[in-house]
Amino acid sequence: MTEVKFEGETGRLHRALAQCHDMVVRRSAVFESLNLSTGEKVLDVGCGGGFYTYEAAQFVGSTGQVCAIDISEDQIGAARQKCTDFPWVECRAADVLDLPYEDSAFDAIYGVQVLEFVANADDGLKELLRVLKPGGRLVILSTNWNSLVWFSTQPERMKKMLTAFDQHAPYPDFPAELPSKLRKIGMKAVIQKPLSILNMSYNENSYSYWIAKGIKQFVLGRELVDVAEVEDWFEEFEKLEREGAFFFCSTSVITEVLKTS
Ligand SMILES: C[S@@+](CC[C@H](N)C(=O)[O-])C[C@H]1O[C@@H](n2cnc3c(N)ncnc32)[C@H](O)[C@@H]1O
Numbered sequence: 211m212t213e214v215k216f217e218g219e220t221g222r223l224h225r226a227l228a229q230c231h232d233m234v235v236r237r238s239a240v241f242e243s244l245n246l247s248t249g250e251k252v253l254d255v256g257c258g259g260g261f262y263t264y265e266a267a268q269f270v271g272s273t274g275q276v277c278a279i280d281i282s283e284d285q286i287g288a289a290r291q292k293c294t295d296f297p298w299v300e301c302r303a304a305d306v307l308d309l310p311y312e313d314s315a316f317d318a319i320y321g322v323q324v325l326e327f328v329a330n331a332d333d334g335l336k337e338l339l340r341v342l343k344p345g346g347r348l349v350i351l352s353t354n355w356n357s358l359v360w361f362s363t364q365p366e367r368m369k370k371m372l373t374a375f376d377q378h379a380p381y382p383d384f385p386a387e388l389p390s391k392l393r394k395i396g397m398k399a400v401i402q403k404p405l406s407i408l409n410m411s412y413n414e415n416s417y418s419y420w421i422a423k424g425i426k427q428f429v430l431g432r433e434l435v436d437v438a439e440v441e442d443w444f445e446e447f448e449k450l451e452r453e454g455a456f457f458f459c460s461t462s463v464i465t466e467v468l469k470t471s
Contacts, residue, residue: 214327214378216258216282220427225259225288227420232407236351236462237262239405240322243349243464246270250317253341254278255306256324260289266320267296277311279304306334311341318342320349326384332391339397339469348467351405352384353460360418361457362446371443374434375425385463392467400466409458412451418458422447 216224227233240262246252246269254263257278266276278293278301280286286303293299304310306321306328319342328334342348355376362368376382389399409416426444429435435443450456 214428216280217284220424221259221282221284221288223420223424223427224285225261227417227424228259228261230417230420231415232409232417233261236322236405236407237265239403239464240320240349240351241265241269243403243466244269244318244320244347246274246318249273251275251315252277253309253311253316253319253338255319255321255338256280256327257289257301258282258285260285260292260301262320262322263289263299263301264292264296267293267299270298272296272298274298275300277302277316279306279309281305307337309337309341313340314343314346315341316343316346318347318349320351322351323353325350326352326379326381329380331381331384331387332394335391335397336395339395342469344469344471346469348469350388350465350467351462352381352388352465353462354385355382355460357383357461359457359459361450361455362443363450364443364446367439367443370435371425371429371440374429374432377432377434378428385465388463388465397467397469400468402466403464404461405464406459406461410456412447412456412458416458417460418447418456421458 248271250270252266257263257280263278276299283303286301290301325331325334407417409418
């Protein structure tokens with residue numbers, strides 16, 4: 211397993227990704243599940259550049275509080291800057307495995323594409339439930355990477371790239387593992403909802419445009435596939451776009467959990 215650090219170029223890439231239209235739609239779906247109210251105290255786990263934090267701040271308003279944590283100092287710096295107009299937002303560098311909060315501190319907690327990166331995700335889940343109030347809501351969004359269908363005229367090369375990319379996280383199909391992880395700690399998902407992204411076009415407003423850059427960076431940085439092969443894989447997308455033949459479809463899952471006691 212080769213751990214991803216969301217610093218420097220990787221951090222910048224993820225902040226650019228967070229601004230594309232597909233991610234705006236994703237944020238809207240997560241907030242629909244969270245159903246935040248004015249005055250609530252909410253925790254954004256693995257907040258990245260603070261794009262969700264910024265919106266959560268507006269849902270809870272100045273009588274509420276948003277605490278945002280991330281293990282990356284770079285991302286926390288960016289999140290703090292993004293939310294500078296909201297004094298009720300507190301951004302701190304912290305690990306989900308050791309949260310700097312009291313038991314039962316939050317009405318709602320969410321983590322988007324985070325727990326799959328945490329080797330001991332079971333302990334991460336326990337820690338989240340510790341700081342959630344009884345009756346509080348936990349919303350987790352992650353992607354089942356094996357749900358991905360991405361057209362290439364060279365399917366074997368595509369398979370090789372995606373297999374190499376599976377090493378980006380300890381749990382590349384986290385939503386599929388989550389129900390059993392929850393059961394182990396005496397919890398149960400209230401609901402799991404699929405959220406698909408389908409790109410028939412390859413441009414800066416599409417998820418796949420940024421994911422292709424991220425996969426290329428990851429695979430090249432760890433020398434998992436031959437450089438020329440990675441470049442050819444990457445360059446094919448512009449060609450497919452010109453021919454009207456680009457197709458990318460992946461499914462993420464929103465998991466809602468209610469802490470009963
Ligand atoms: C794919 S990014 C998602 C960022 C943000 N939630 C979003 O969707 O825009 C994953 C984030 O989780 C953070 N992260 C990874 N492991 C973590 C841990 N153990 N504790 C806290 N944050 C962590 C990373 O630093 C990174 O910013």
